[in-house]
Amino acid sequence: MDFCEETKIDAAVFAILTPYPGTRIYEQYTREERIISRNWDLYDMNHVVFRPKRMTIEQLQEGHDWANQRFYSYPSMLKRFWPLRRSHQVFLPSNWGMRRAWNFLAKSTLRG
Numbered sequence: 075m076d077f078c079e080e081t082k083i084d085a086a087v088f089a090i091l092t093p094y095p096g097t098r099i100y101e102q103y104t105r106e107e108r109i110i111s112r113n114w115d116l117y118d119m120n121h122v123v124f125r126p127k128r129m130t131i132e133q134l135q136e137g138h139d140w141a142n143q144r145f146y147s148y149p150s151m152l153k154r155f156w157p158l159r160r161s162h163q164v165f166l167p168s169n170w171g172m173r174r175a176w177n178f179l180a181k182s183t184l185r186g
Contacts, residue, residue, distance in 0.1 A: 075144050079153045085168045088141040089119035090134065120179060139180065146173040 078086060093100040093109065094117060103109050108125040116123050122135045129137075144150055151169050155162075 075141065075150075078145060079150055082154045084154070084165055085172060086145055088138055088145065090122055090138050091124070092117050092119045093124055142176045143180070146176050 091099070093103045100109070103124050109123065110125055110131065111121075111123045113123075120138070122131045122138075125131060126134050146169060151173070155165055155169075
C-alpha cells in the first residue's frame with residue numbers, strides 16, 4: 075500500500091485469485107481438495123473460495139478487504155492525488171466510484 079501511495083497510482087483493483095470452472099487452476103485445486111465453496115455467487119474475485127497454502131482463508135480475505143478499504147480511503151486518495159499531477163476529471167470520479175462500489179460490496183449480505 076505504501077508503494078501505491080508513494081507512486082501515486084491512479085486506481086487499482088485488488089482481486090482474490092478465483093479458480094473458475096474449466097481452468098487449470100480449478101482442476102488443480104479440485105484434485106488437491108482445496109475448493110471450499112461451489113456457491114457461484116462467491117466466484118467474483120472478492121471472496122475466498124479455495125484454501126490457500128501459506129495463510130488462512132481468513133487472512134487472505136482480511137488482507138484483500140484491508141487493501142481495498144485502505145486504497146480507497148479518503149486519506150489514501152488525497153495522498154495519491156496531491157500534488158495535482160493528473161487529470162482530476164479522471165482521478166476523482168474513478169476513485170469515488172470505486173470507493174462507493176467497495177463500500178456497497180463490504181455491506182452486502184454476501185460479506186456477512
